[in-house]
Amino acid sequence: MFSLLRSLSNVLLCATAASAVYIVPGGRWRDTDGNLVNAHAGSIVFEKGLFWWFGEYKPEGQVEGGGIAVYSSPNLATWTHHGLALEPVEGHPYISPKMIIQRPKVVHSEETGQYHMWWHADNSTYGLLLQGFATADQIQGPYEFVNATAPLGNWSQDFGMFTDYKDGRSYALYSNGDRREGRDVYLTSFNEAVTGLDEVVHRFDKFDLEAPTVVQTDKSYYALMSHKTGYRPNNVVAFRADKLSGPWSQPWIIAPLNTRTFNSQSGFNLRIEGTKKTTHLYIGDQWDSNSLWESRYIWLPLEIDDEKKDLSLSWHDVYDLDVVTGEWEAVEGTTYYGKDATTAGNAWKQEAKFASDGVILTGIYGNDSTVTFSGVQGSGGKQWVSFYYQNIDDMGFGDQPMGAPDRIGGAWQLRRIASVVVNGKTDEVHSLYQRDSHKGIILSTPLELELEAGSDNTITIGGLFNGVDYKGADIDKIVVYPAEGSGGYPTRV
Numbered sequence: 001m002f003s004l005l006r007s008l009s010n011v012l013l014c015a016t017a018a019s020a021v022y023i024v025p026g027g028r029w030r031d032t033d034g035n036l037v038n039a040h041a042g043s044i045v046f047e048k049g050l051f052w053w054f055g056e057y058k059p060e061g062q063v064e065g066g067g068i069a070v071y072s073s074p075n076l077a078t079w080t081h082h083g084l085a086l087e088p089v090e091g092h093p094y095i096s097p098k099m100i101i102q103r104p105k106v107v108h109s110e111e112t113g114q115y116h117m118w119w120h121a122d123n124s125t126y127g128l129l130l131q132g133f134a135t136a137d138q139i140q141g142p143y144e145f146v147n148a149t150a151p152l153g154n155w156s157q158d159f160g161m162f163t164d165y166k167d168g169r170s171y172a173l174y175s176n177g178d179r180r181e182g183r184d185v186y187l188t189s190f191n192e193a194v195t196g197l198d199e200v201v202h203r204f205d206k207f208d209l210e211a212p213t214v215v216q217t218d219k220s221y222y223a224l225m226s227h228k229t230g231y232r233p234n235n236v237v238a239f240r241a242d243k244l245s246g247p248w249s250q251p252w253i254i255a256p257l258n259t260r261t262f263n264s265q266s267g268f269n270l271r272i273e274g275t276k277k278t279t280h281l282y283i284g285d286q287w288d289s290n291s292l293w294e295s296r297y298i299w300l301p302l303e304i305d306d307e308k309k310d311l312s313l314s315w316h317d318v319y320d321l322d323v324v325t326g327e328w329e330a331v332e333g334t335t336y337y338g339k340d341a342t343t344a345g346n347a348w349k350q351e352a353k354f355a356s357d358g359v360i361l362t363g364i365y366g367n368d369s370t371v372t373f374s375g376v377q378g379s380g381g382k383q384w385v386s387f388y389y390q391n392i393d394d395m396g397f398g399d400q401p402m403g404a405p406d407r408i409g410g411a412w413q414l415r416r417i418a419s420v421v422v423n424g425k426t427d428e429v430h431s432l433y434q435r436d437s438h439k440g441i442i443l444s445t446p447l448e449l450e451l452e453a454g455s456d457n458t459i460t461i462g463g464l465f466n467g468v469d470y471k472g473a474d475i476d477k478i479v480v481y482p483a484e485g486s487g488g489y490p491t492r493v
């Protein structure tokens with residue numbers, strides 16, 4: 001009875017949630033119960049007409065111990081939570097709440113008839129460097145622990161997995177650690193049953209990369225990996241080859257320089273073979289080391305040109321993806337520029353050659369030095385609004401080349417937090433996380449806001465406390481997107 005009621009309520013919630021099924025990278029994604037989707041460093045499997053998303057469940061305030069969450073979706077936008085696929089077991093040598101259970105991947109094994117989950121199994125100081133293995137009869141679990149092993153006797157970090165769509169063979173991808181004798185990334189075939197590893201197919205020597213994933217097209221394999229900068233993002237690279245065994249090309253950076261892959265880390269990709277088109281989605285993580293559990297997800301269509309042997313990533317605030325046809329389309333919004341906003345207090349319009357019309361809004365601080373965009377057109381209801389900003393606090397380690405130190409008051413800061421108030425409703429302050437970008441690099445972060453119908457809306461941006469001060473980042477412009485179901489965009493269930 002309970003489960004019947006539960007599935008009925010899920011159906012109802014699905015129906016209401018269907019009014020917001022755009023894919024909005026970096027937004028706060030909510031499941032059909034209204035909770036934040038908590039499935040980090042995830043992977044996705046298409047099975048029985050649904051997409052199944054497995055990822056690290058991060059309890060608030062913790063790094064380890066959460067187990068593996070599982071969600072399902074018919075369209076990659078509306079997600080139903082199915083609890084934990086792999087639950088931590090108190091006192092267990094490998095899956096106790098004290099252990100690291102990261103980067104889960106699931107495949108169906110024809111030979112055993114079961115679903116096999118593999119992940120990076122470790123202790124809290126990353127001293128074991130093993131691969132965990134669990135099995136289940138149903139895709140959503142519960143998964144039962146089988147073993148944690150050293151792949152062909154080696155170390156294994158940041159586990160990735162890839163299944164070749166042409167022959168169904170699965171491969172493990174893992175770096176062999178940070179030690180001097182390691183720093184390689186291995187591409188190793190699984191045995192037919194996917195119960196253990198077979199042989200090393202290729203070793204990406206001494207690049208010291210992590211978070212690997214392989215994108216397969218009709219003609220090429222592209223291996224995507226990030227540099228090792230902890231939870232800080234960096235410029236993800238790709239290698240290309242005709243065969244998995246190589247020869248592999250030199251690596252290149254896939255997204256515009258200094259955007260640090262739009263503030264994300266690689267880890268997985270999804271091949272959507274539609275009736276009209278095959279689309280490959282980059283499935284990345286926007287880690288928030290201040291609060292891991294609310295880290296966001298950056299999913300974007302990869303642009304691949306096999307003739308030019310090229311793969312790259314472009315930013316889209318909001319896009320509409322049809323998982324049946326495989327087609328996608330960037331959604332067009334209405335832009336409101338900083339030069340037309342009004343400033344209050346010490347906020348002002350500063351010359352900035354890299355900003356729209358050469359003007360950026362700066363000096364945004366607390367609730368009295370604000371900027372306001374007026375005459376904003378709304379359709380009456382929730383709409384995604386993207387805030388284009390520059391935050392030059394920077395986030396590199398002092399002695400590493402990923403950027404300059406970002407010290408505010410002596411603390412390393414990952415982000416500023418702006419306040420966003422719609423139509424002067426100061427009792428409803430939205431917090432906008434503005435992660436470090438780079439000097440002259442403008443990135444955007446979306447918020448879902450309730451706008452009134454008509455063109456009289458105002459959006460006011462101030463600064464909230466980020467642990468150090470009340471500074472908001474510099475604002476270039478905002479873009480307001482149509483509510484889904486309006487403007488010719490169909491509502492999908």
Ligand SMILES: *[C@@H]1O[C@H](CO)[C@@H](O)[C@H](O)[C@H]1NC(C)=O
Nearest residue numbers: 122123124125126127128129
């Ligand atoms: C993790 O494992 C390594 C290797 O066995 C060990 O040296 C280290 O002390 C372990 N860390 C913890 C927290 O137990």
Ligand SMILES: *[C@@H]1O[C@H](CO)[C@@H](O)[C@H](O)[C@H]1NC(C)=O
Nearest residue numbers: 133146147148149150151153
């Ligand atoms: C677990 O892994 C160890 C080390 O590789 C191996 O000796 C053992 O047979 C495995 N156990 C199971 C149940 O697969």
Ligand SMILES: *[C@@H]1O[C@H](CO)[C@@H](O)[C@H](O)[C@H]1NC(C)=O
Nearest residue numbers: 152153154155176181182184
């Ligand atoms: C383990 O990794 C090291 C460093 O890459 C390599 O020299 C060694 O051959 C590897 N061993 C196996 C069994 O793959």
Ligand SMILES: *[C@@H]1O[C@H](CO)[C@@H](O)[C@H](O)[C@H]1NC(C)=O
Nearest residue numbers: 365366367368426427429470
């Ligand atoms: C404005 O910010 C100050 C702290 O700087 C706070 O004490 C005050 O309550 C805020 N006022 C409003 C209306 O939010």
